Amino acid sequence: DADVTQTPRNRITKTGKRIMLECSQTKGHDRMYWYRQDPGLGLQLIYYSFDVKDINKGEISDGYSVSRQAQAKFSLSLESAIPNQTALYFCATSDSSGRRDEQFFGPGTRLTVL
Amino acid sequence: AQSVTQLGSHVSVSEGALVLLRCNYSSSVPPYLFWYVQYPNQGLQLLLKYTSAATLVKGINGFEAEFKKSETSFHLTKPSAHMSDAAEYFCAVSGNGNQFYFGTGTSLTVIP
Numbered sequence: 729d730a731d732v733t734q735t736p737r738n739r740i741t742k743t744g745k746r747i748m749l750e751c752s753q754t755k756g757h758d759r760m761y762w763y764r765q766d767p768g769l770g771l772q773l774i775y776y777s778f779d780v781k782d783i784n785k786g787e788i789s790d791g792y793s794v795s796r797q798a799q800a801k802f803s804l805s806l807e808s809a810i811p812n813q814t815a816l817y818f819c820a821t822s823d824s825s826g827r828r829d830e831q832f833f834g835p836g837t838r839l840t841v842l
Numbered sequence: 843a844q845s846v847t848q849l850g851s852h853v854s855v856s857e858g859a860l861v862l863l864r865c866n867y868s869s870s871v872p873p874y875l876f877w878y879v880q881y882p883n884q885g886l887q888l889l890l891k892y893t894s895a896a897t898l899v900k901g902i903n904g905f906e907a908e909f910k911k912s913e914t915s916f917h918l919t920k921p922s923a924h925m926s927d928a929a930e931y932f933c934a935v936s937g938n939g940n941q942f943y944f945g946t947g948t949s950l951t952v953i954p
Contacts, residue, residue: 732885761942768851770932770946771886786941818885820942829893830876831942833885 731755732834734819740840747806749837751819758824760802761831762786762794765816774817777802778824809841844869844937848945856953861905861920863948865933868914874936875916877907880947881929889931892916903927928952 732753741747751760758779763771763786773786775794783794791813795803806813816838820831849864867873874893878886890901897909903926907918916933933945 763944768946771942771944773941776941820886829874829936830888830891833878833887835885 732819732821732832734817734834734837736837737835738838740842741809742842743808743810745809745841747809747839749804749817749819749839751802751804751834753800753819753821753832753834755821755823755832756799757821757832758799759822760796761820761822762792762802762804763818763820764788764813765818765836771818774804806839806841809839811841814839814841844871844873844935844941844943846875846933846935846943846945848931848933848948850948851946852949852951854951854953855923857925858922861918861923861927861950863918863931863933863950865907865916865918865945866914867916867933867935869935869937871937875907875909876934876936876942877901877905877916877918878932878934879929880932886932889918923950923952925952925954 735750761776762774772788777783777796780796793805819834822831845868847866876891877889880886890899892899892909900906905920931948934942
């Protein structure tokens with residue numbers, strides 16, 4: 729089984745709809761991240777969480793919100809989706825005991841906003 | 843502040859030829875540097891990492907990278923390209939608080 733899972737894997741929605749993307753991990757890591765990937769732009773950090781009570785904005789948090797329901801779960805919400813939020817979204821995790829060590833990525837969610 | 847620059851958004855090499863993907867970094871702290879690979883329709887997978895130990899780092903699938911502080915570079919190489927190496931490659935630097943800063947990626951095409 730995958731250590732970092734994302735649901736759904738693909739989603740098509742309409743402008744103005746509320747969307748939630750979910751991420752779960754079985755790695756026991758305390759830190760979790762949400763990124764979006766756009767062609768030619770690489771990965772941009774949306775939000776990150778160092779533990780259940782610690783949520784931080786990343787580079788491009790406008791239009792997004794997150795919830796850390798448990799150490800293993802981190803959800804990303806688009807309150808009112810717009811077409812320029814069409815992108816590939818990745819969840820990632822890391823272990824604080826590894827200091828600045830690697831992040832582990834989920835398989836991604838492809839979101840299309842019409 | 844931390845950032846990375848990947849020179850060349852697309853690189854094409856012939857099968858069996860040398861692969862060289864360039865990455866330059868900027869960091870206000872001693873850098874931790876990473877190369878990730880993304881195969882089509884998949885997430886990112888770690889190829890290799892530099893965390894202040896040996897400057898020549900060996901990774902999976904025959905890839906390696908050399909940390910050169912004087913050039914602020916961390917270029918990725920592989921002596922002989924294989925068709926299965928075709929993918930998107932991302933360089934990243936880890937800043938304070940374990941935030942990652944990714945480059946814009948380099949798409950590698952391997953020509954038979």
